[in-house]
Amino acid sequence: MEVDKGKGEAEETRKVAEADRDTVTLKSSDGKLFEVSKEAAARLSTVLAGMIAGGSIDDNGTDLKQIGSEALENVVDYCNKHANSIPSAALISSSISFNTAPFKEPEEWERKFVDRLSHDALFDLVEAANFLGMERLLDVTCHKISEMMKGKSPDQIREVFNIKNDYTKEELEEIRQELAWAFYDD
Amino acid sequence: MAATLDGWKCLPTVLLRSVIRRVPCEADRASVALVCRSWRAAFATPPGEAPLLLPPQLPWLLRPLPGGPA
Numbered sequence: 001m002e003v004d005k006g007k008g009e010a011e012e013t014r015k016v017a018e019a020d021r022d023t024v025t026l027k028s029s030d031g032k033l034f035e036v037s038k039e040a041a042a043r044l045s046t047v048l049a050g051m052i053a054g055g056s057i058d059d060n061g062t063d064l065k066q067i068g069s070e071a072l073e074n075v076v077d078y079c080n081k082h083a084n085s086i087p088s089a090a091l092i093s094s095s096i097s098f099n100t101a102p103f104k105e106p107e108e109w110e111r112k113f114v115d116r117l118s119h120d121a122l123f124d125l126v127e128a129a130n131f132l133g134m135e136r137l138l139d140v141t142c143h144k145i146s147e148m149m150k151g152k153s154p155d156q157i158r159e160v161f162n163i164k165n166d167y168t169k170e171e172l173e174e175i176r177q178e179l180a181w182a183f184y185d186d
Numbered sequence: 187m188a189a190t191l192d193g194w195k196c197l198p199t200v201l202l203r204s205v206i207r208r209v210p211c212e213a214d215r216a217s218v219a220l221v222c223r224s225w226r227a228a229f230a231t232p233p234g235e236a237p238l239l240l241p242p243q244l245p246w247l248l249r250p251l252p253g254g255p256a
Contacts, residue, residue: 123194126201138204146208154220161194166222175220182216182239 027061028069034076037083044079046133066131071124106140114144195224202228206238215239
């Protein structure tokens with residue numbers, strides 16, 4: 001920084017520097033750049049928290065080669081929505097492994113956030129959340145996917161998720177009998 | 187994107203298990219196992235984890251009726 005800068009200009013520089021410190025720039029696999037609140041990124045993603053703490057954040061865009069721009073936009077959107085909200089007790093305690101922690105019900109805005117996604121976008125977002133170690137976002141996305149399964153027959157689930165039945169008729173019957181105890185009436 | 191290449195059939199097992207744990211009803215879980223081979227494979231219990239299709243999640247009397255609400 002030059003010492004002979006005008007006061008206004010110096011103020012501007014300071015503001016820019018301050019803004020830089022508050023956000024992190026992330027780069028998707030297809031080269032798009034996204035700004036995310038540093039505080040929220042560190043709070044919501046163990047991977048980003050590690051990169052920020054370890055100084056491996058690139059001001060010109062930290063490469064996240066595994067994440068496409070649509071998924072990264074959703075990740076960043078999710079973080080930034082959290083940035084302005086006071087962390088609830090549920091979020092603070094979410095540092096426990098998501099494999100063992102009791103599930104926290106998604107909040108209303110989180111439900112809406114995932115409800116508007118296409119199935120492809122939801123798939124990419126759950127993978128991105130997993131890659132970035134975002135346990136709360138994993139909670140929310142896995143909850144949404146589980147809602148898409150509940151109360152449906154295997155055929156209906158296949159239809160929802162566009163999956164082909166790769167069992168033979170005999171195998172299907174065998175497994176059905178194995179699991180007969182789980183069905184009320186089949 | 188992954189979703190359009192492989193589809194939900196190839197959702198990583200760790201994520202699928204995480205999803206299934208949020209499905210409380212045994213009949214629903216059994217339906218998930220019947221979807222395809224790779225989804226059934228997610229029901230194999232890794233060491234240190236609770237099985238997905240054994241613990242009674244709901245009392246018998248609370249099981250869903252066929253054709254009733256989910």
